[in-house]
Amino acid sequence: MTTYTSDQRRHTSETAETMADVRYEIDRIDRLLVEILAERQSFMDAAARIKPDRSKVYDADRIEDVVAKVKAACQGAGLSPAIAEPVWRKLIERCIAYEFGSYDTRRGGDV
C-alpha cells in the first residue's frame, strides 16, 4: 500500500507572511501531488492488465464520469472547477497514453 511522505507543514494560507513561506508550502504540496499521481498512474498498469482488449483502454463514457465526479468533489473542497476540469482532462489524456503503452508492453505489442 502506498504511504505518502510529507514535509512538515509550517504555515496555512492565512499565516504565511513571506513569499518564502508561500513557496515552501507550494513545493511541499507539489511533492505530495507527485506521490498521489504516481499512485494513480500505477492503477493504469492495473487497468491495462485487467481490461480484456485494447479497445477498452479509451472509454469516453468513463472519462465523463471521472470529470463529473471531480467537479462534484471540487464543490466540497473549494477547488475552482476552472482549474480542475482542464487539469483532469489533460491528466486523463496522458493516463490513456500511458495505459496504451502499458497494455502493449504487457501483451508484447499485439493488438
Ligand SMILES: O=C(O)C(=O)C[C@]1(C(=O)O)C=C[C@@H](O)C=C1
Ligand atoms: O477508468 C478507466 O477505465 C481507466 O482506465 C482510467 C482512466 C482515467 O485516467 O481516469 C483512463 C482511461 C480510460 O479511458 C478512462 C479513465
